[in-house]
Amino acid sequence: MSAAIRATALTKSYGSKLVLDSLDLDVQEGSVFGFLGPNGAGKTTTLRLVTGLARPTSGSIQVLGQNVGAGGNAVRSEIGFLPDVPAFYGWMTAPELLRFAGGLFGMSGAVLRDRTDMLLDLAGLAGVTTTVGGYSRGMKQRLGIAQALINAPRLLLLDEPTSALDPMGRKDVLDMIASLRGRTTVFFSTHILGDVERVCDTVAILDRGRMVTQAPIAELKARYGKEKVVVEVTENADAVAKELSERPWATATTRGAQGAIEITVTDLGAAQHDIPAIIAARGSGLARLEAGEIGLEEVFVELVGGEQ
Numbered sequence: 112m113s114a115a116i117r118a119t120a121l122t123k124s125y126g127s128k129l130v131l132d133s134l135d136l137d138v139q140e141g142s143v144f145g146f147l148g149p150n151g152a153g154k155t156t157t158l159r160l161v162t163g164l165a166r167p168t169s170g171s172i173q174v175l176g177q178n179v180g181a182g183g184n185a186v187r188s189e190i191g192f193l194p195d196v197p198a199f200y201g202w203m204t205a206p207e208l209l210r211f212a213g214g215l216f217g218m219s220g221a222v223l224r225d226r227t228d229m230l231l232d233l234a235g236l237a238g239v240t241t242t243v244g245g246y247s248r249g250m251k252q253r254l255g256i257a258q259a260l261i262n263a264p265r266l267l268l269l270d271e272p273t274s275a276l277d278p279m280g281r282k283d284v285l286d287m288i289a290s291l292r293g294r295t296t297v298f299f300s301t302h303i304l305g306d307v308e309r310v311c312d313t314v315a316i317l318d319r320g321r322m323v324t325q326a327p328i329a330e331l332k333a334r335y336g337k338e339k340v341v342v343e344v345t346e347n348a349d350a351v352a353k354e355l356s357e358r359p360w361a362t363a364t365t366r367g368a369q370g371a372i373e374i375t376v377t378d379l380g381a382a383q384h385d386i387p388a389i390i391a392a393r394g395s396g397l398a399r400l401e402a403g404e405i406g407l408e409e410v411f412v413e414l415v416g417g418e419q
């Protein structure tokens with residue numbers, strides 16, 4: 112597989128403000144890649160460098176095998192880009208808007224008609240006759256993705272495509288992104304972990320201009336993911352929690368909702384074996400014992416920390 116985006120020591124400063132600090136990024140062709148980071152991490156800035164809308168202070172960036180600056184329009188014609196706040200002509204209908212966008216790429220006739228029909232279908236907007244001005248945010252976002260796909264790009268870049276949407280709107284946009292898997296490389300920025308977990312195969316985590324980690328999601332969970340056990344007891348929860356936290360298999364113990372004891376464990380089998388006996392010895396009853404895997408959210412908090 113070749114790289115759709117490869118950045119090496121990519122650095123961007125505005126005046127004395129360092130916004131991106133020596134970023135290395137490797138986005139393989141064919142992946143659905145989540146670019147995750149809190150507000151102000153530098154996601155939009157990175158996308159502006161990838162699209163050639165801004166120039167790096169130092170370092171290099173290649174898109175589809177070409178240097179962005181030198182490649183000029185040849186590279187841009189293979190990229191689709193949806194900015195974080197897309198603007199549309201509100202008086203157009205969706206088919207009119209897509210035909211207009213296709214015309215800008217020199218498309219016409221049956222090719223443009225077929226492409227428009229296919230994309231309206233993909234966006235769930237076929238048969239919608241209202242003008243774009245009356246669309247919901249979710250519909251606008253799906254139309255924006257369709258518009259960014261008009262030229263059948265090899266690389267689709269989306270800046271926070273779900274951040275302004277309600278849960279249903281988000282689900283529709285994420286389903287649309289997932290349906291592109293295998294057809295085009297998708298690179299999208301977000302601060303919403305759940306979105307990455309739902310559709311991405313690979314994630315890069317950016318924090319205050321620095322790359323914290325970059326890996327396939329499964330690998331990240333395996334690398335940082337531990338198992339956890341949630342225990343609820345009928346009485347003496349504090350004493351039980353203290354005793355559990357002292358076991359060799361317990362690496363961290365916290366108290367959750369309704370006094371639940373949450374323990375990160377290194378050996379789930381040993382924990383499940385010991386916990387009921389410890390609770391019984393304290394004269395307490397076991398109300399709940401649940402074992403689960405640590406999700407991306409816990410991994411993110413561990414990597415980025417709570418020092419925002």
Ligand SMILES: Nc1ncnc2c1ncn2[C@@H]1O[C@H](COP(=O)(O)OP(=O)(O)OP(=O)(O)O)[C@@H](O)[C@H]1O
Pocket residue numbers: 125128130148149150151152153154155156157302
């Ligand atoms: N043109 C500019 N001049 C000066 N500072 C800028 C400029 N553009 C961005 N910044 C700063 O760079 C930092 C990163 O901004 P950026 O928009 O890339 O972050 P982001 O991760 O996309 O955040 P958000 O999720 O809030 O959009 C911020 O501190 C921002 O204020």
